[in-house]
Amino acid sequence: MLKLLKCILITACLFFVFDRAIGLALKTLYKTSNATDEYKISYSCETTRDSILMMGSSRCLHHYVPSIFEKELGMTCYNAGDWGIKNIYFHYGLLCNILERYTPRVIVLEIHPSEWLALPFSGTERAGSLAPYCGMSKGCDEMLKLTGKYWAYRLSVVYRYTGGLPSLMAGKLGTMDRNLKGWKPLEGVMDTVGVKAEEYPFPLDEQRIALLQRFIDTCKERHIQLVVCVSPMYVCTEEDAFRFPRELAQKCQIPFLDHYRDSSFINRSELFYDFGHMNRNGAEKYSRMIAKELKAVIH
């Protein structure tokens, strides 16, 4: 019995030491990676001190060109959007991590109609992408708790990077160009065959709505000017997909720049890479337009 207990104790100690050592190595790889997820999250959490931050999912990542905003607004800008159907659980955790270091002047939050719905996919697990920054802020930890894996992230540093070793090893070969300040342009023109508008037959998710309210409140507390934006789609549904966030923005007196059905973009395939994402030309055209609008609303 004593032998077994001794073995368990030594194994636990060895695991702890290996876990911390390998975890440290993985963290180093993570920070220096040029792969989209790793670079965007690590740069946002640890490096950026820009005045304007763009936050959102893939449509933010591909649609907002920081250099255009910097030129138009005379402020530094970073696109912190990240792909992978990121949602408010992720955005809120990321915001809390960023606020641990500094307070940006303006945050542009790009939203998608399905973000406020109880989808069968893209739920709390999206906050799991912030696992490498477990412990950085209370808000981030709170989001990680919602994934149900918080205790495991605390127990093992390596677990925060589970399944990520090959991507981290190849991280230097990643496609993110750091000079573009977080923007990832899409090249090419969409194939319009069979494209139809997305439908959203899901109920509203109260938890996500409460979290958006907290996102707004946190920005207000820190005197950050929040602007909610919706970039264009190639095709759109007829339903009023943004009724809730628009009403909330109005209630909280937040500018709401809705270009979801913008006629200068809609059905113009030469500006799109696929039905939901604009290509380089589309992104530049949209950024020029929205930068002017931002200039009018930022004080």
Add this chain to the structure above:
Amino acid sequence: MVVNSLPFLWFFIAVLVIYYLCQQRREIQNGFLLVCSYWFYTQIDWRMAGLLAILTIIFWLLGYAVEKSIALKKERAASLYTNISVTIGIGALFYFKYLNFFAESFVAATSLFGIHLSWAAVQILVPVGLSFFSFKLMSYVLDIYHGKIVHERNLFDFANFIAFFPTILSGPIDRPKPFLKQLKQSRLFKSDSLMEGFRRVLWGMFMKMCIADRLDIYISAILGNYSHHSAISIVFAALLYPLQMYADFGGYSEMAIGIGQMLGFKVAENFRRPFLSINIADYWRRWHMSLTSWLTDYVFMPCNIRFREWGVNGTILAIMINMIFVGLWHGANWTFFVFGLYHGLLFIPLMLSGQFFKKSKVKTNQNGWPTSRFVMQMIGTYLLVTIGQFIFRANSMSEVWGMVGQVFSNWQGNIFLDFATMANAGICIAALIYVDIQEEWFPNYKLRMPRWSEPWRWELTVALEILAIVLFGVFDSNQFIYFQF
């Protein structure tokens, strides 16, 4: 509650502590084990625990009746009771798993002759692990009838054999003689046994979580949506599928054997490096060994004896029947029937060339590695197995034809490769191949470690294995493929 989950870990730690606290009283230890096994089963499927208990009692009584009849030299009565037990066992399988399949097939067959019958499919809840525990039940009575074992006087020990929680869901299918014998022996706490068992559990978890579940992400994405993928992607996914199956079922078996070992039991082995087989007969001697040995003893051998006057043709017929049983054992679907038939057909060249009865022995060169001829044979066997598994995985024969059609019509497309998934799986598959090759051809080889670490070999290995699972594992998938069977 699956064996690679946290609730199971807490359950098992509690079981282990109490189990060894009552090690001085074997009856109490066995009783506690039985309670745990039934509790575990109710956690999976509480509605069917009653059926399990009823079938256990019926077969125990039948075992008693067979033994009593033999003792009284009432051969016909013994034979009758044995036949009743086989009928109940097969009947339970037939009712719960095959009723709709056979009825629908019968209706379809009669319609070919212009007779239009109808069958409204009956919604039947299939008891989890039925295919496994029904075989254990039948083998018990059959072994008594053939004089291999005596009737187990203690109903609770017999119930322990049937419901043993590490194996009830997906095997291995233990035989009554060695298992019941172990229940009569005291099982005292042994650190070495616990540590060795734990290593097997970890290795099983590695196979399941790092290989099977990782490959499943890729394979399901391709074969689950084959109409959207190119031929080369489908072929590549199909080539990976046997590895996924091996890692999934082999991983579960390793965990079950390891858990059994931690409780002081030697559970039947189920896999012996199947992809190092040099022909299909060799493969079936290494793949799901507890099922194939069961079917060899209770299906193939009786058939072979019955057909012996037909010579080679009789053996071929016995093999075909046996392999179709293997296929249909997995479930009520024509894909399983074709899978069995296909494997049966693969045996014919071996029978005709006389290879079937020869023990497959691989020639190695002076360094201990197999010669290139045998390596080619192994690759050939893997490819043949892949075709079978391709049929096995499909939901229906029309899906098989759909995938085959896609393979032959869409060669232009590129291969779909998900870098992270493939790289993670690739690293772990390399580890699996390394271990299999080492166990097969270099069993005495021991990985050299620094001298200072030698006294800590177990601790170091376990810590690194856990770390590997944490680093490469998939933690969101909990289902084992063989649970459905």
